Amino acid sequence: MKTILKNAREQKGFKTREVAQLLEIDQALISKFESGSRKPTREQIVKLAALLEIDFESLLIIWLKEKIIHEIGHEELALKALHLAEIEIQNNKKIITSVILSSLQNILDEIEVLKNKTQSFQQFELHRISKILELQFTYESNRINGNSLTLQETKAVINEGLTIAGKTMREHLEAVNQHEAISYIKDLTQKNSSINEKELLTIHSLILRSIKPDHAGKYKNDPLIAREMNSLFSWFETNKNSLHPIILASEVHLKFITISPFESGNMQIAHLLMNWILLQNGFVFATIQGDQEHKNEYLTILKKSQDQNDNAVFINYVAQVEKENLQHAIQLVSQ
Template sequence: MKILLKNAREQKGLKTREVAQLLGIDQALISKFESGTRKPTREQISRLSQLLEIDFETLMIAWLKEKILYEIGDEEFALKALLLVEQEIQNSKKVISSGVLSSIQSILDEIEILKKQIQSFQHFDLHRISKILELEFISESNRVNGNSLTFQETKSVINEGLTISGKSMREHLEAINLQETVGYIKDLNQKKVSISEKELLTIHNLISRGIKPENSGKYKNDPLIIREMNLFFNWYDSNKTNLHPIILASEAYLKLIKISPFENGNIQIANLIMNWILVENAFVYATIKGNKNEIDEYLSILEECQNKNDSSIFVNFILRIEKENLLRAIELVSK
């Protein structure tokens, strides 16, 4: 932790005196934090994280680790005690997840009924609605990210290879790249390939091709990003069979948005991974619409999640979208 604090302060070009003044504490305390002879309080950790722009979770983990080591040191039974603590924490998380699940069980039940109804359709109908929903997902996802191609224009670019007058080459590339990326994920699903770092980097490379080639398929040049992404994949592997797929997909989205591992395309990546999880589990795309009202609502929900540290707000948002899109799929068959 002391290294994290010192490096972050020096990177921002601040002196210990300046940090102390900004936090309203004694300068000697900052020096002691950086030498490891004194530990900040939890409140001070929060304020240091904001001031020095250190990821709060990363700093908290370092703080808790040192706090635990200080308390238990080299006690003979320390490791056994820690294993029991880990087990209790995991059990507590399961109780929390169960609580969230019970509060949304009604809409999950409705979604399951709609999903089964769609699965009963003939193969021809399933293929047809899949193509339409896929195209809508590509068009709307790009619109959320500022692409001005309409649905019909996106369809013409992808299906007919047309060039739309007045639209930039980048907008054409975004449509083509996303279509190829969606196809790539479909192929992975058919092969039962699970989400991994290798596939995540490949997907980023596909959506960035010809747009930001220097950054495509590469994390930001930051050691903390690699650590955060390792934690993300550990979390995913631990929860992919425990959490309901829609909750898993929504939580994965929020985690990737928070980490923002790439120089560009983080929203697209989070959206693709969320929908990979959904489609992998026989759900339809949770397509966030690209009109101003829905974008404003989406941004407002993300902000509320962050401010309240409550992922259930976003989970409920995605549940609503998934239900709407399932109804949309049924409507397409009845036409």
């Protein structure tokens, strides 16, 4: 690691004192990191990777490797111990996933029955339901972010291009932009396109078009953001075929909100990402209602899940929301 850090610094043209000033780390420590006489902390690894443009995951793996060698490398039975540790880590991961699934299993079974019922509808019924649910998702998603258009006003703006008296231009644009972002995601779903950075930035650009054009389709000016987002995309690709879609969608929502890569629109994009995954797997929109009571419930559960580092709290919440929306879709057929 010492060679990687030194080479990266020299390639960037930085002196050790400049790195120290930029990262607010003592210059003597930077020199010790490069000589190998001192190991950075995890927090310092994050900062060094971002500043020196080193792949964060690769640097972290090397850091962990050296930490393990420092602790037990001299032990005669180190390799056997590492093998047992690897098995235990893998088992713990399986146990955590199993516990989450076990607590969710009843509602997931109920959701599967409801999902199969919606998929048995005639094509014209599915099309009608889809249009209604898309409109409601647009309305509620904007309402949760402070848009004052009513459901009927949102419908008039989107379908008829009307201008509603007393409403701001931004509110009109939010309705149109959200509708177009949903249409774009539906098109990606039909093409079976996977989540990736290019499409994410396009969706964000659609959401902020003509509202905040300087921020549209751009991450915050922070090199660490791009690395964290790359890790999110990698995590998604690794887990998309092994996790239940509701767990997968909920986890992506949580990870994205934690990163919050954009100056504006993070909550909207988190909801769109989550629902993109659900739509890809045959589910309906998990629409969170935008009135103050439901908004407070969503924010409270989100915070609780983050504070307690317990994803199951939020996953259970999303499962319940999806179940209610599937029930709503079924009710629409009888209307």
